[in-house]
Each structure stands twice: as C-alpha cells, then as structure tokens.
Amino acid sequence: MLIEPVSNLEVLEIIRVRAVLQLRRKASQRLCAGRGVQREVVMVRRRQRCISGGRLLPAVALAGALACGWLARNVHAADGVPVPTAEALVRPPVTDLIRFSPDGTRFAARVERQGQLVLVVLDFKTTAGRVFNSDRGSDLASFRWLTNDLIAVQTNKLGVRSFDQSELDYQSAYVSIDGKTRADADTIARAVREVTGSTDDLIVARKRASDYGSVELEVVDSLTGKIKRRLTDEPPGQRIQQWVLDDNLTPRAAIGYNIKTRKRESWWRDSGAAKWQLMSAFNPRVERGFYPVAIDAESEIWVLSNLATGRYALHVFDRASGTPGELVVGHPRYDIDAGDLIYEKKRHVPAGVAIRADRTQFYWFDEQRARAQRAIDTGLPNNVNRLQFLPDGRVLVSSYSDVEPGAYYFYDPATRALSEWSRAMPWLRLSSCRARKVGPTRRATGWRSSPT
Numbered sequence: 001m002l003i004e005p006v007s008n009l010e011v012l013e014i015i016r017v018r019a020v021l022q023l024r025r026k027a028s029q030r031l032c033a034g035r036g037v038q039r040e041v042v043m044v045r046r047r048q049r050c051i052s053g054g055r056l057l058p059a060v061a062l063a064g065a066l067a068c069g070w071l072a073r074n075v076h077a078a079d080g081v082p083v084p085t086a087e088a089l090v091r092p093p094v095t096d097l098i099r100f101s102p103d104g105t106r107f108a109a110r111v112e113r114q115g116q117l118v119l120v121v122l123d124f125k126t127t128a129g130r131v132f133n134s135d136r137g138s139d140l141a142s143f144r145w146l147t148n149d150l151i152a153v154q155t156n157k158l159g160v161r162s163f164d165q166s167e168l169d170y171q172s173a174y175v176s177i178d179g180k181t182r183a184d185a186d187t188i189a190r191a192v193r194e195v196t197g198s199t200d201d202l203i204v205a206r207k208r209a210s211d212y213g214s215v216e217l218e219v220v221d222s223l224t225g226k227i228k229r230r231l232t233d234e235p236p237g238q239r240i241q242q243w244v245l246d247d248n249l250t251p252r253a254a255i256g257y258n259i260k261t262r263k264r265e266s267w268w269r270d271s272g273a274a275k276w277q278l279m280s281a282f283n284p285r286v287e288r289g290f291y292p293v294a295i296d297a298e299s300e301i302w303v304l305s306n307l308a309t310g311r312y313a314l315h316v317f318d319r320a321s322g323t324p325g326e327l328v329v330g331h332p333r334y335d336i337d338a339g340d341l342i343y344e345k346k347r348h349v350p351a352g353v354a355i356r357a358d359r360t361q362f363y364w365f366d367e368q369r370a371r372a373q374r375a376i377d378t379g380l381p382n383n384v385n386r387l388q389f390l391p392d393g394r395v396l397v398s399s400y401s402d403v404e405p406g407a408y409y410f411y412d413p414a415t416r417a418l419s420e421w422s423r424a425m426p427w428l429r430l431s432s433c434r435a436r437k438v439g440p441t442r443r444a445t446g447w448r449s450s451p452t
Helices: 017-023 025-031 061-071 088-092 184-187 365-380
Strands: 011-016 039-043 096-101 105-111 118-125 129-131 140-144 150-157 170-175 191-194 199-208 215-221 225-230 242-244 251-259 263-268 278-284 290-295 301-305 313-318 325-332 341-343 348-356 361-364 384-389 395-400 407-412 417-423
Touching: 061 088, 096 140, 096 395, 096 417, 118 150, 140 170, 150 184, 170 184, 184 191, 184 199, 215 242, 242 290, 251 290, 263 290, 278 290, 290 313, 290 341, 301 325, 361 365, 361 384, 365 384, 365 395, 365 407
Parallel strands: 118 140
Antiparallel strands: 011 039, 096 105, 105 118, 118 129, 140 150, 150 170, 191 199, 199 215, 215 225, 242 251, 251 263, 263 278, 290 301, 301 313, 313 325, 341 348, 348 361, 384 395, 395 407, 407 417
16 A cells, blocks of 8 residues: 655644544554544644554554554553553564574574664573674564574665665675584575475575576585585576476476567476476466476476466376366465465475465365364464474464464464463563463365365
8 A cells, every 4th residue: 555645734634533443443443442532633743654664554554543542541442451552553573583493492583672673593492592683784684594503684774664675775694503504695695495304405596607597406515515416407498597396306397488489488307317398388477377386295296377267376287288287275366376385394395385365374285284273273363373383293373463463372282272472562462371272173265175
C-alpha cells in the first residue's frame, strides 16, 4: 500500500474509533478496546512519519495508534490491560529470528541492543553466549546457519529508509563462533548450503569465467577454504544460473536463459552419465510453462508448473511424456516458488512447502510433521505457525499474526505440551509462560494434494 505524505495539513480530521475498528478490526480491538473514546482530534505535524520495522505504518493504523496512545493514556481494555502507547507500538522487537544450529546445541537470534540490531549466539543448555556486531552504523538484517561454527550474515545501513535502500546498503559478512572457519568472506557469501552428512563442507556457487552468465558448483572445506571437488561440468545450455542436485550431489536438472530466443530453458537427465535433454523453453512473462526445482527421496524430479490453472503448483515430472505429471501440492489462488520448499536436515530432499496465501499455510509430506502442524495450529489458532524440527525431537514454533508481534514456543510431540519460551515484544502483552496441552484436529483445507 502506497501512503501519500500529508501536505498542507496541520490537523488530521476528526477520527472515529468505530471507523478504525471497521478497517483494522482485530488490531484495533487490542488498541481501542476502551469504550470511553468516541471522537478525538489528532494534531499531526507536517511530514511526520511513524516507522515500524523499516516500514511505514498504514495511515489508519497510525491514526488509531495516535488516538489510542497519546490521547487515551488512561483508557484500559476490558481485561484491565493498559492500552499501549505509540512508542510501544513502534519500538523494535527485543528478540526475533531465533534459529537453532544444525546440531541443535546452539541458537542464534537478532537482538536489539542500545538502539542497534545485533547477532547473539547462545548455548542452549548453559545459556552462555556472545554478542556479534560490526560497527555502530549497521544493523543486522538477516542471517543463516551454514555449519555448527559458521553463520552467514547480512547487514544494512542505519538511518536509511527501507524504500530508499539499494544493494549498496547491504553487506555480507560471516561469524565463526569458535574461530575454526578459515574460508574467505566471498566464498561464504556464495555458499548455497551445507553438504548433507558433513559438518564442515559447503556447496558454493561461482561464476564461470568461460561462459558469461553461468554458474558452477563446487564443494569447499569451510575450515581451510580449499576446493575439494567440482560438482558441475560443461553447462547444457546458455546462462545456466540454477542447478538441481540429487542426494548424491549429482546435477540432474538445470535452468538457464537463451539470449537468442529470450526464453527460460530447463534441462534434465536420468543420471550423471546420461545425456542432457531439453525439458522446457518458455517466456514466463507471456507464456505458461514449468521448470525443475528439487529431487525427492525416490530420485524423481519435481517441477513447478502453471500449465493447468495459471498458478504455479508442485508436480512430479513425467519422464515418459516430458510433461508435469502427478500433482504434489498446489493452491487455486496463489503461486508456489522454489524458495517456498522446506528441506530435510539429514537428506536434502523436500519435506514440506510454505504456501503464502492470505495467511501462510504449511503443508508437510510426512504424517508425523503434518500431525504436529495440525496440533499447533489448533493450540494457536489464527496465527502463522512456522515449525523448526530439532534433532532431540522437540519442535520450535515461531508464531505471529496481525495482533501478535511474535512469540516462540516449544512443542513436545510425545506429551503434546506447548510451552511459551520467548516473545518478540513482551511489553505489548502479558505472557503467562505456562504449558498447555493441544489435541489433534481434522486436516486443514485450502489446498489440493495428491493422495499418499
């Protein structure tokens, strides 16, 4: 939503709380639950902005926050909880983006510290930790675990509005927790993922010097920075930018771009010794088509196709006909892309998919994970509940909604106990921090899937 700046106005017209409730019903019920506020006049300075998490608050939400925060400080909701102020609403989260290491012994999080977003890594059992930050002019934007010792991070400049930021405002770096990593920063920034079954090896994508626009994959030892082996040979087509590897790291599919026909070309083969074959060629801007994204545990190629409905859905590639075959999962109104797939930790095969609908939904391909998702969605209804399955059997739940800034829970599948662990903005809601039981429910609808 684009928000036009307020021009030549000193007074924002009379705001009716009832109108705010109609447009932002759920959020405003928390903010304006008091019945004493009927009509208020809000004075707003010219060009005043309210920034939350790098984004402008919608105008109606800002007006509601001003009316209920600044002009109704003594108003209380029906349950007796004080209405939050505008300062409390735009204050950055104290902790978010909690993610566990591959072995589950450590976790990292983005933490607000003296006005700066920094990276904190803690030992889960002892809670002993360290704080990592670059300089006072940068915030931590994102991070990802590569090995148990190595975290790739991305920072962005402080004081630059989100819509004014460019690629130059972001910088890549890395953190070696124990100081074991000796690979250079450029290699780590190009790392695709960790090699399954290894604790130190990384799959790195580099540009080919002999073929402009193409990339090649290689295995690099993160401890020494040395190349152990190359995974790709001569590309099957022009400008191959994506490779799809099987569980043995053999390239089985590739995606490129033909500069003459201006079409996206996809290639596939049965094995590492087989000859490459053209899978599809289409212009995604004006044509429907399909392209490969993953290899499953049975060595079948999965493709994303919009041939049937115009929406990209996940199919098994039919080698005999050379077209998308059995439907795996899809949504009638929303596309699935390659970044929505969730992979196994022990084997790099698809385990689930996130469908980014009006409210993000998660579909798991095995019954155990699907059962856990249904139980948690029952215990935390109306929330987006993202699951991280830990090596010890527990599940870390990241839960948020339009009225919940974010909370983290632990779920024990054996006892079905859901216990609160941390909150992103604890001052906005009183947390009970008590365990509760969640029970099974019927499978949620809203997507189509093939029978298992």
